[in-house]
Amino acid sequence: MKAFFEVHLRLVMTVWMILVAVLSLLYLMNFMKFDSLMSNVVSSKLDVISSSIETSIMKAERLGIPLKSATNVLDSMQKAKSRDENVTEIEVIDNQGKIVFSTDKKATGFINSDISRRALKSTDKNWNLSTEENLYSGIQIFDSFGNLSGSVVIVYDKASFYSVYLLVRLHLLEMTIAIFLFFAAVVFLVIRFGFADITNVIKLIQQHSEGKDSRSLSVTKGTISYEFAKQIKQSQEMQTRVAKELDDLQDLDKGSSAKKVIDHD
Template identity: 45%
Template sequence: MKAFLEVHLKLVMTIWIIVASVLGLLYLMNYMKFSSLMSTVISSQLEVMSTSLERSIIRAEQLGLPLSEMDNLPELMQRAKGRDDQVSALYVIDPLGNVLFATDSKSLNAEYAPQILRKALNGDEPSWSLEKSDTLYSGLQLFDGTQQLMGSIIIAYDKSGYGNVVAQVKLHLLEMTLMIFGCFALLIFIAVRFGFGDVNDVFRLISSRLPKEQRHPASQQPQLKPGTMAYRFAEQIDQSNRLKAQLNQELDSVTSEIKRPSLETVQ
């Protein structure tokens, strides 16, 4: 057990840290991927809504009706808003940024208005989106028959429902990540504990062969199975000890033969 705590447990904990790092990275990547996917899906839905309103506006414009005089447009905007409960407001603005029609408030959010108008009137892309902490703004620039900008459609989408879905998915991802880590951690522990079992025998063998003053109190000669790594290691140690003892005997005999003539000369 001491060998396990000193060696095996360190190896297990190192592998656990590596697995946890990999799973954490995968969790973060999956969460970011899902969040981006949700934003893309919602933006596509809002783009379809904007395109539907655009067709009605273009038809009226082709009949010579100015954008500011399209009296049926508020009804169309309310109908479009009713298709999705998360749509908080729709706006139609002119090239100067003035709100011509709105389903709710007659003015844009004062905090985000400059960014929204920059996207809606000066952006390079006709279809645009702007994501904030609580609201997703999406819109579509409107052009007349001469390709002159005559305004823009702005849709404000409440992200509270979207945020709840993302939070639930985040929780499920975390649960699955912890479950996978728990399974891997148990398998790694079992694999190291039994797969490196010979290491325990080697450590006990080394400890049992140490001098008594250096030996651990609980160390004893382990019962080794033939063919195991510890058994082969023990055979090598025994062979080394036999060679060492044989060499010491030969050195002693040589030393005694050298000393004997010297004694005879002295006598």
């Protein structure tokens, strides 16, 4: 048992720590993958709304109506917003990030720089940006000469699928814990019984260092511990033989000395 705590338990704990680190990384990667998947699904739905607003803007341009005067665009935005209760706001910005139209009458000036950068600098016409609370999606708008004139920005409230996020997190956590417990038990059993021969070697070393008889330990023939015990036994027998020979030599020396004393007398 002492050998187990000194060697095996340390090895088991090390493997468990590595296992925890790997499973934690997998948990994080799977959740991030799910978040990306959910964002893509919602973005696909919002792309339809963006396309309908882009169509209204293109119609106004073809008629020669200035964008700021195209009231049909704002009407189209209001109708698009009403299609999904989770869409909190729809805006149309110019190529400088300034808000041209917005379903929120209080929204004026320039849009958030991070959103403006993604909307106007993205290499994809259809773009999206996910934050902790909202999903921003839209479509870039180009004029008849192919120059970027602005972008549609749709703000989607992610609170609608927070419950799904929590459920997925719970299932991922449950699976991660179950996998850890399973492999933790497997690792424990493999090390406990697979390294039993090493435990016997350590016990043999301890018994030999303490001067105990190593023959009291049961070992299986053909194992490392058996060969090690055999070597210890041979070493002990050799030590016993050498000690006996030394004793015989000492007795012989004593006998010779006594004989010399008698002859001298």
